[in-house]
Amino acid sequence: MSLLFIVVDSLRADVLGCCGGPARTSAVDHLAGSAALFPRTVSAAPWTVPSVAAMLTGVYPHRLGLAKWEQPWPAEHPSLFDLASRAGFEVTSFVFEPRYFFRAVPAARVAGSSQNTERVLGWLRERRDRPFCAFVHYWWTHIPYVARATTVPEWRKLTDVVLDAIRANGAARDGVKALYRHAVERFSEDWLPRVLEAVDLDRTWVVLVADHGESWGERCGPSEMRDVFDLHGNNLFEESLRVPLLIRPPGGCPPRRIAGLARTVDLLPTLADLLGLDRPPPGIDGMSLGDSVRDGRDAPAADAFSARNRDFLQRPDLPVDALELWCEFALTTPRHKLVWNREEISRRAYDLVSDPMETNDVAGALGATIDGAWKRLEAEAERAVVGPVGGDDLARTAERLRALGYLE
Numbered sequence: 047m048s049l050l051f052i053v054v055d056s057l058r059a060d061v062l063g064c065c066g067g068p069a070r071t072s073a074v075d076h077l078a079g080s081a082a083l084f085p086r087t088v089s090a091a092p093w094t095v096p097s098v099a100a101m102l103t104g105v106y107p108h109r110l111g112l113a114k115w116e117q118p119w120p121a122e123h124p125s126l127f128d129l130a131s132r133a134g135f136e137v138t139s140f141v142f143e144p145r146y147f148f149r150a151v152p153a154a155r156v157a158g159s160s161q162n163t164e165r166v167l168g169w170l171r172e173r174r175d176r177p178f179c180a181f182v183h184y185w186w187t188h189i190p191y192v193a194r195a196t197t198v199p200e201w202r203k204l205t206d207v208v209l210d211a212i213r214a215n216g217a218a219r220d221g222v223k224a225l226y227r228h229a230v231e232r233f234s235e236d237w238l239p240r241v242l243e244a245v246d247l248d249r250t251w252v253v254l255v256a257d258h259g260e261s262w263g264e265r266c267g268p269s270e271m272r273d274v275f276d277l278h279g280n281n282l283f284e285e286s287l288r289v290p291l292l293i294r295p296p297g298g299c300p301p302r303r304i305a306g307l308a309r310t311v312d313l314l315p316t317l318a319d320l321l322g323l324d325r326p327p328p329g330i331d332g333m334s335l336g337d338s339v340r341d342g343r344d345a346p347a348a349d350a351f352s353a354r355n356r357d358f359l360q361r362p363d364l365p366v367d368a369l370e371l372w373c374e375f376a377l378t379t380p381r382h383k384l385v386w387n388r389e390e391i392s393r394r395a396y397d398l399v400s401d402p403m404e405t406n407d408v409a410g411a412l413g414a415t416i417d418g419a420w421k422r423l424e425a426e427a428e429r430a431v432v433g434p435v436g437g438d439d440l441a442r443t444a445e446r447l448r449a450l451g452y453l454e
């Protein structure tokens with residue numbers, strides 16, 4: 047038995063055909079036809095580093111304290127890589143750029159860039175008959191939405207062009223959204239079938255999930271957009287947090303559309319359950335979705351926490367105070383979302399059923415009926431920590447991030 051774990055960067059759930067979206071995604075939809083689909087999955091964070099760490103450890107990102115590429119993951123929270131290695135799976139990762147992703151996570155065993163598709167396919171084909179755990183971070187759905195490998199200078203130039211188009215006017219912004227849809231279609235119709243063909247689907251678990259969604263300046267005003275973090279990273283609205291999740295067992299299963307909230311922190315306990323790995327240690331935040339995959343029952347969790355960190359990528363260190371790092375927290379329930387912003391000292395609540403776009407703050411109207419939920423959110427924020435920063439070469443990291451366009 048093997049595991050192919052695909053994280054599609056910036057993939058919104060509501061763009062996919064199988065989730066009612068406008069993109070032509072027949073390969074993803076076909077995969078969903080023999081898998082469990084969790085159409086309401088909440089990411090624990092709105093950008094890559096904290097989000098991926100949370101899904102691979104089952105622990106909320108504010109409890110891991112991870113907000114930089116070069117931070118080592120806390121040893122007290124074993125990751126999927128650790129558990130899979132221990133169970134005899136050959137672990138590997140393909141990431142958008144090995145100089146950033148998992149650079150302080152040796153257990154990920156980064157084998158190269160996911161942008162080298164042939165290399166990914168070759169690795170998988172060579173192991174068709176052996177147990178592996180392959181994490182593949184698909185990158186070309188990230189801005190600038192070109193479905194091909196780019197050099198860093200080209201990537202940066204194209205990103206600037208797309209950001210300028212978002213700022214320009216409504217028509218240009220619509221063009222950017224069409225570009226994004228096209229990139230999603232290329233993922234589904236070009237890349238995904240080739241990768242699925244390279245593995246033996248009768249003996250491979252396939253997970254398809256996104257690290258976060260994407261936006262185009264709707265919340266900050268398009269002309270106010272400064273950089274990539276304004277597309278995803280700087281808010282906890284649904285467009286940033288709602289992600290697709292598909293889990294397909296070896297050989298497939300009847301199509302299951304799972305009701306209830308799933309959370310990206312549920313992935314580690316789910317995979318430990320389904321693949322028979324060691325149980326994650328007590329105290330993790332996720333719960334197994336195994337029963338939903340096996341027989342289609344509702345997802346077990348009633349609500350989901352998400353957290354947003356202030357951007358410290360341009361700084362050589364992190365603040366001492368955890369609540370200076372983790373500035374905004376959200377609690378999503380089947381009906382509502384509560385958002386507590388510590389920087390602005392604001393509390394907002396949205397009725398996700400009657401107001402899915404989150405335009406109407408109903409915190410006042412709900413009044414004392416959500417006092418308990420606010421208390422839970424405050425208690426969760428109390429658990430926030432600041433993880434260690436590897437002091438090796440922060441300056442060089444900043445330089446590389448600048449080259450990638452993440453820094454001014």
Ligand SMILES: [Zn+2]
Pocket residue numbers: 055056093094095257258
């Ligand atoms: Zn990402």
